Amino acid sequence: MMKRFIWLCLILVSVSAKAELTIEITQGIASSIPISVVPMKWSGTTELPENIAGIVRSDLERSGHFSVLSPDDMLSHPSELEDVYFRDWRLLKQEYVVIAQIKLNGQDQYQIRYQLFDVFNEREVLTQTLTAKANQLRDIAHRISDEIYEQLTGIRGVFSTRIAYVTTNPMRTHFNLAIADSDGAREKVVMSSKYSIFSPAWSPDGKRLAYVLLEDSGSKVYVQDLATGDKQLVSANKGINSAPAFSPDGNKLALVLSKDGNPEIYVVDLTTRHWIRVTNHYAIDTEPNWMPDGQHIIFTSGRAGKPQIYRVSLESGYIERLTFEGSYNARARLAQDGRFLVMVHQSAKGEPFRIASMDLTRGLLQILTSDTFLDESPSVSPNGVMVMYAAKYNKRSILAAVSVDGDVKFLVPSKSGDVREPAWGPYLN
Amino acid sequence: MQLFPLTDPRSFGLPVLGSGLIILLVLVLLSTKWMNTEPVITKVPKHINARLVQVKKAVPKKTIKKVKKKKPKKVKAVKKPAPKFKKVVITKKVVKKVEVKKTIKPLVKKKSLPKPIPLPDSDLFSALEEEEQNNNVADLLSKELLLKQADEEQEAIMSYSGQIKALVESVWRTPPSAKHDDELILRIFLVPTGEVIDVQMVTSSGNQALDRSAEQAVWKVVQFPVPKDLILFEKEFRQFKLKLQPSTARL
Numbered sequence: 001m002m003k004r005f006i007w008l009c010l011i012l013v014s015v016s017a018k019a020e021l022t023i024e025i026t027q028g029i030a031s032s033i034p035i036s037v038v039p040m041k042w043s044g045t046t047e048l049p050e051n052i053a054g055i056v057r058s059d060l061e062r063s064g065h066f067s068v069l070s071p072d073d074m075l076s077h078p079s080e081l082e083d084v085y086f087r088d089w090r091l092l093k094q095e096y097v098v099i100a101q102i103k104l105n106g107q108d109q110y111q112i113r114y115q116l117f118d119v120f121n122e123r124e125v126l127t128q129t130l131t132a133k134a135n136q137l138r139d140i141a142h143r144i145s146d147e148i149y150e151q152l153t154g155i156r157g158v159f160s161t162r163i164a165y166v167t168t169n170p171m172r173t174h175f176n177l178a179i180a181d182s183d184g185a186r187e188k189v190v191m192s193s194k195y196s197i198f199s200p201a202w203s204p205d206g207k208r209l210a211y212v213l214l215e216d217s218g219s220k221v222y223v224q225d226l227a228t229g230d231k232q233l234v235s236a237n238k239g240i241n242s243a244p245a246f247s248p249d250g251n252k253l254a255l256v257l258s259k260d261g262n263p264e265i266y267v268v269d270l271t272t273r274h275w276i277r278v279t280n281h282y283a284i285d286t287e288p289n290w291m292p293d294g295q296h297i298i299f300t301s302g303r304a305g306k307p308q309i310y311r312v313s314l315e316s317g318y319i320e321r322l323t324f325e326g327s328y329n330a331r332a333r334l335a336q337d338g339r340f341l342v343m344v345h346q347s348a349k350g351e352p353f354r355i356a357s358m359d360l361t362r363g364l365l366q367i368l369t370s371d372t373f374l375d376e377s378p379s380v381s382p383n384g385v386m387v388m389y390a391a392k393y394n395k396r397s398i399l400a401a402v403s404v405d406g407d408v409k410f411l412v413p414s415k416s417g418d419v420r421e422p423a424w425g426p427y428l429n
Numbered sequence: 430m431q432l433f434p435l436t437d438p439r440s441f442g443l444p445v446l447g448s449g450l451i452i453l454l455v456l457v458l459l460s461t462k463w464m465n466t467e468p469v470i471t472k473v474p475k476h477i478n479a480r481l482v483q484v485k486k487a488v489p490k491k492t493i494k495k496v497k498k499k500k501p502k503k504v505k506a507v508k509k510p511a512p513k514f515k516k517v518v519i520t521k522k523v524v525k526k527v528e529v530k531k532t533i534k535p536l537v538k539k540k541s542l543p544k545p546i547p548l549p550d551s552d553l554f555s556a557l558e559e560e561e562q563n564n565n566v567a568d569l570l571s572k573e574l575l576l577k578q579a580d581e582e583q584e585a586i587m588s589y590s591g592q593i594k595a596l597v598e599s600v601w602r603t604p605p606s607a608k609h610d611d612e613l614i615l616r617i618f619l620v621p622t623g624e625v626i627d628v629q630m631v632t633s634s635g636n637q638a639l640d641r642s643a644e645q646a647v648w649k650v651v652q653f654p655v656p657k658d659l660i661l662f663e664k665e666f667r668q669f670k671l672k673l674q675p676s677t678a679r680l
Contacts, residue, residue, distance in 0.1 A: 020616075020668070020669060020670055021586065021590065021665045021666070021669035021670065022614075022669065022670040022671070022672055023590045023593055023594050023597075023669065023670070023671050023672070024594070024671075024672045024673075024674070025594055025597050025598055025601065025671060025672065025673040025674065031602060033602060033604075065604075065605055095602075095645060118641060118645065120644070120645040120648035120649055121628075121641070121644055121645060121648060125641070151637070151638065152604065152638055152641075153604045153605050153606055153638055154604045154605070154606025154607070154636050154637065154638035154639060155604075155605060155606045336680075385605070405605075405679055
């Protein structure tokens with residue numbers, strides 16, 4: 001009887017659900033998207049100053065979210081929709097195709113038109129026409145990469161952003177503060193000094209850089225305007241002046257001063273020069289970084305005996321410990337609206353220093369790096385996907401990048417000397 | 430003391446008889462009821478089946494049963510689009526028997542079957558059994574058939590749904606922005622060969638990249654496995670909904 005009843009129930013259920021069958025899919029695969037960027041059709045006679053399609057290809061490839069088809073493996077190089085045979089691209093297992101044409105529009109004015117097609121749905125996803133001067137073609141290429149990336153991943157692209165870093169000659173007698181495209185190209189020196197430069201930090205609008213200069217008289221914190229080159233002294237107190245960090249609104253700077261004996265976190269209003277002391281503990285408190293809400297600061301503290309990450313509320317002064325795993329957690333940065341903590345992590349004394357991410361909502365810690373040595377100074381891209389950090393590799397100080405999920409890794413090429421202290425800049429528009 | 434004289438020991442006979450009768454009646458009622466409602470056949474253990482076969486020697490139908498059991502199954506299996514579950518044995522048995530009788534008759538005649546060995550069972554018992562069986566079979570046949578059909582259909586749907594699910598999951602490339610609680614529903618339109626002819630967005634996840642990846646996944650499959658039974662195809666797979674949730678996504 002029971003069985004009969006169950007069957008009846010089953011049948012009833014199936015009858016009532018029969019309106020329309022619904023199949024539930026509960027997982028997919030998270031792998032790179034196959035995309036083809038067809039070489040651009042260029043109607044001019046002279047060679048183009050930049051290979052735009054090539055830059056887009058390497059941008060997308062480097063992001064780790066795409067696998068890019070080499071132009072040699074393409075069956076055709078269309079530049080118009082009517083020449084795009086979706087079946088061919090399906091045969092090549094491509095999911096998206098980008099075609100483009102570029103022409104000279106008057107004197108030194110290039111006009112680029114590109115289209116992004118969805119091969120399986122056989123429809124256009126994106127089309128844009130851009131104009132640029134010869135020296136802007138690289139920017140245009142990064143912008144195209146950004147658009148494609150955002151369309152297909154749902155995350156804003158960071159190919160147009162820039163990074164700041166410090167370079168040194170091998171003798172360590174000369175230091176440069178430089179900025180470059182996120183792919184390492186177009187390096188530009190912002191400031192040169194015979195003193196050590198530390199902790200560059202971007203203002204949220206990307207127009208200013210704060211940094212520490214270790215002068216003969218002691219460490220000093222400066223804020224420099226990138227357009228004019230004007231540098232403004234912010235802090236030259238007795239003892240340590242270090243680790244500046246702009247508040248999300250760009251009006252305040254959090255930094256570390258030891259004028260009262262041991263390093264403590266302070267916040268200074270850049271216009272009124274009003275100082276607030278944030279922490280007060282006999283242990284070292286350092287490396288402040290703002291939460292996106294502008295109301296909390298995370299910092300490294302040795303108050304539990306070993307360096308760990310804490311969070312302090314500026315309003316109430318309430319302090320909460322965030323990291324418990326490992327013997328050393330320091331130099332924390334936030335990713336993805338404060339959901340992930342990225343930091344230097346040592347699992348136990350004697351173990352190597354690694355970059356790790358911690359999901360603050362789930363409390364999971366993941367070690368991201370493994371190939372490099374003495375990993376330090378992590379800096380998170382504004383879209384929260386990549387972390388750039390400094391490390392020792394083949395006995396040189398280099399910059400490397402790893403994705404917050406640990407899946408993508410690459411080294412950033414540097415022209416010469418040692419590179420340290422990367423700071424990933426904000427979106428520029 | 431006062432009660433004793435009132436109750437004469439002789440008068441006990443009546444109540445005892447009465448209650449005895451009642452009990453008997455109840456027993457009889459219960460037993461008959463039981464047999465009517467609960468299909469005896471469903472509880473017949475295998476060895477009883479065998480006995481029946483032999484008793485009915487005279488009638489070629491029954492002897493064949495045994496043989497049929499295996500063969501007809503296969504015949505049916507061809508029609509059945511989905512693998513069966515073994516659990517259902519009890520209910521199926523009844524149906525099998527019935528069907529065997531009807532469909533396999535001609536087969537029996539053609540094939541000379543090994544003679545069944547008569548067992549020392551009582552004719553009465555087997556006859557009774559037989560009768561009950563027939564009755565029950567007649568009563569239950571239609572119900573059971575319906576049940577079984579629905580059951581088979583359900584199995585087929587489950588099986589094809591499972592295959593479709595696995596296929597889509599194997600090609601669905603979720604974008605990195607996908608959140609584990611995102612959800613979207615597509616409506617898929619197929620032709621009887623299983624080829625996709627249209628994909629419609631019913632409920633968007635709000636994430637364009639995720640929506641597109643889901644649509645692409647369906648197109649990527651190109652051809653879905655569908656039941657060959659056209660009626661079932663029309664009913665369930667001509668168009669159906671696909672609910673996608675990237676529950677393994679990191680965010």
